[in-house]
Amino acid sequence: MATSEELHKRRVEAVARGVGSTIPAYVDRAGGGTITDVDGREWIDFAAGIAVTNVGNSAPRVVEAVRAQVERFTHTCFMVAPYESYVAVCEQLNALTPGGFEKRSALFNSGAEAVENAVKIARHATGRPAVVVFDHAYHGRTNLTMALTAKNMPYKHRFGPFAGEVYRVPMSYPLRDGGLDGATAAARSIEMIEKQVGAENVAALLIEPIQGEGGFVVPAQGFLPALREWATAAGVVFVADEIQTGFCRTGDWFACEHEGVQPDLITLAKGIAGGLPLAAVTGRADLMDAVHVGGLGGTYGGNPIACAAALASMETMRELDLGAAARRIGAVMGERLRVIAAGDPRVAEVRGRGAMLAMEIVVPGTLTPDPAATAAISAACHAAGLLTLTCGTYSNVLRFLPPLVISDDELGRGLDILAAAFG
Numbered sequence: 112m113a114t115s116e117e118l119h120k121r122r123v124e125a126v127a128r129g130v131g132s133t134i135p136a137y138v139d140r141a142g143g144g145t146i147t148d149v150d151g152r153e154w155i156d157f158a159a160g161i162a163v164t165n166v167g168n169s170a171p172r173v174v175e176a177v178r179a180q181v182e183r184f185t186h187t188c189f190m191v192a193p194y195e196s197y198v199a200v201c202e203q204l205n206a207l208t209p210g211g212f213e214k215r216s217a218l219f220n221s222g223a224e225a226v227e228n229a230v231k232i233a234r235h236a237t238g239r240p241a242v243v244v245f246d247h248a249y250h251g252r253t254n255l256t257m258a259l260t261a262k263n264m265p266y267k268h269r270f271g272p273f274a275g276e277v278y279r280v281p282m283s284y285p286l287r288d289g290g291l292d293g294a295t296a297a298a299r300s301i302e303m304i305e306k307q308v309g310a311e312n313v314a315a316l317l318i319e320p321i322q323g324e325g326g327f328v329v330p331a332q333g334f335l336p337a338l339r340e341w342a343t344a345a346g347v348v349f350v351a352d353e354i355q356t357g358f359c360r361t362g363d364w365f366a367c368e369h370e371g372v373q374p375d376l377i378t379l380a381k382g383i384a385g386g387l388p389l390a391a392v393t394g395r396a397d398l399m400d401a402v403h404v405g406g407l408g409g410t411y412g413g414n415p416i417a418c419a420a421a422l423a424s425m426e427t428m429r430e431l432d433l434g435a436a437a438r439r440i441g442a443v444m445g446e447r448l449r450v451i452a453a454g455d456p457r458v459a460e461v462r463g464r465g466a467m468l469a470m471e472i473v474v475p476g477t478l479t480p481d482p483a484a485t486a487a488i489s490a491a492c493h494a495a496g497l498l499t500l501t502c503g504t505y506s507n508v509l510r511f512l513p514p515l516v517i518s519d520d521e522l523g524r525g526l527d528i529l530a531a532a533f534g
C-alpha cells in the first residue's frame with residue numbers, strides 16, 4: 112500500500128489546491144472513536160468528519176443496510192420512480208423534529224443544498240424576498256449560502272458577486288457582547304431588522320441554534336425563543352440550521368429542543384446518515400406544500416443508499432440512546448476542559464453543549480483572539496495522536512466533536528493528549 116507521504120505527493124499533482132485537509136495522513140480505516148492511516152498511525156477522533164459520524168464510522172447497522180440496498184438497486188431517481196425508504200426517512204424526520212404540528216420533508220445531498228431549498232420554500236410561501244442571517248453564521252459554500260455565511264477567508268474571498276437580499280444582524284455571543292442577556296440581544300437584532308429591512312419584506316430568519324464554523328457560539332438563554340416569538344408575530348419563517356447540531360450531538364435530537372423552540376423549517380444533513388451524503392428540509396406542512404409540483408428536487412436527492420443509511424443511523428441513535436451518550440461525553444469532557452482552562456490563562460471560555468464543546472483561545476488577560484496559539488495547540492494534538500479541529504470567525508476556537516460511540520478509554524486518552532498539548 113502507498114504511504115501517506117507518497118499519496119500526498121500524488122495528491123498535490125492531482126487534486127486542486129483549493130481543497131484543504133486538516134492532517135496530511137491518508138485514511139486506511141476508521142472505527143468507533145479512531146482513525147488509522149495507511150502507515151498504521153492511529154488518531155483518536157475528536158472530529159467525526161465534522162459532526163457527521165455520530166453513530167461512528169462503519170456502524171454495524173449502517174453497513175448492513177447499505178449492503179442490502181446496494182444489492183437491490185442503487186438509484187432510480189425519486190423524481191422518476193419513487194421508493195419506500197425516501198418516504199420512511201421523511202416520516203421519521205417529521206416525527207423526530209420539534210413541533211407537534213403537521214410536517215413534510217424533502218431530501219437533498221448536502222447541507223448547503225438543504226439551506227438553499229429552505230430559502231426557496233420560505234420565499235415561495237411568503238412571497239417576500241429578504242433573508243436575515245447572523246454574525247459568525249456558516250451555511251455553506253454555494254453562491255447563495257456563501258452570501259449567508261459571514262466569514263470571508265477562506266469561504267468567500269474573491270468568489271463574489273454574491274446573492275442579494277441577504278441581511279446580517281448581530282448574534283448573541285456572551286463572551287464578546289459584554290454578556291447581554293438573551294432578550295436584550297434579540298431586541299438589538301430585531302430592531303436592526305425592522306429599521307433596515309422591514310419585517311414585511313423578510314421571508315426567513317435563518318439561524319444555527321449553536322453556531323458551528325463560527326466558533327461554537329452558544330447564544331444567551333432566551334435569545335432563540337425571543338426571535339422565534341418575533342418571527343411568529345411578523346409572519347417570518349423561522350429556519351433553524353441544525354446541520355451541525357442535529358442528531359443527538361448536543362444531547363437532544365436537535366439543539367432547538369433545549370429551550371423548547373419549534374422552528375417552522377429545519378435544515379438537516381451531516382449526522383443524518385452515518386457518513387453517506389444526505390440532507391433534508393423538514394417543516395410545517397403548509398409552507399412545504401406551498402411549492403408547486405416539480406418545484407423541488409435534484410437527481411440524487413434522497414438516494415436510496417443514503418436513505419437506507421439514514422434509517423439505520425436513526426435506529427442506532429435510538430437503540431444506543433446516543434442523546435444520553437452525548438450528555439455523558441459532555442460531562443466528562445467539560446470537566447477536563449474546565450480544569451485545563453483554570454490552569455491556562457489563554458483559555459477565555461469553555462462552552463458548548465453535549466458532545467459539541469469548544470475552548471476560545473486569547474492573549475492572556477485580554478479578549479484578543481490568538482489564532483497562532485490555537486493552531487499550535489491543535490498541531491500538538493495531531494502530532495500526539497488526537498484529531499482536533501479549529502473554528503471561529505477569528506480562527507481561535509478549538510472544537511471537539513467526537514463520535515457519540517467513542518469509548519470511555521478513547522475519550523480519556525484523547526483528553527490526556529489535549530491536556531498535554533496545553534503543556
Ligand code: PLZ
Pocket residue numbers: 161221222223224226249250251252319323324352353354355380381
Ligand atoms: N450549515 C450549520 O455546519 C457544514 C463545513 C466544512 P455542507 N459545516 C462544515 C467546510 O469547510 O466546508 C454546514 C454547517 C451548517 C450548513 C453547512 C453546509 O453543509 O454539507 O458542507 O454543504
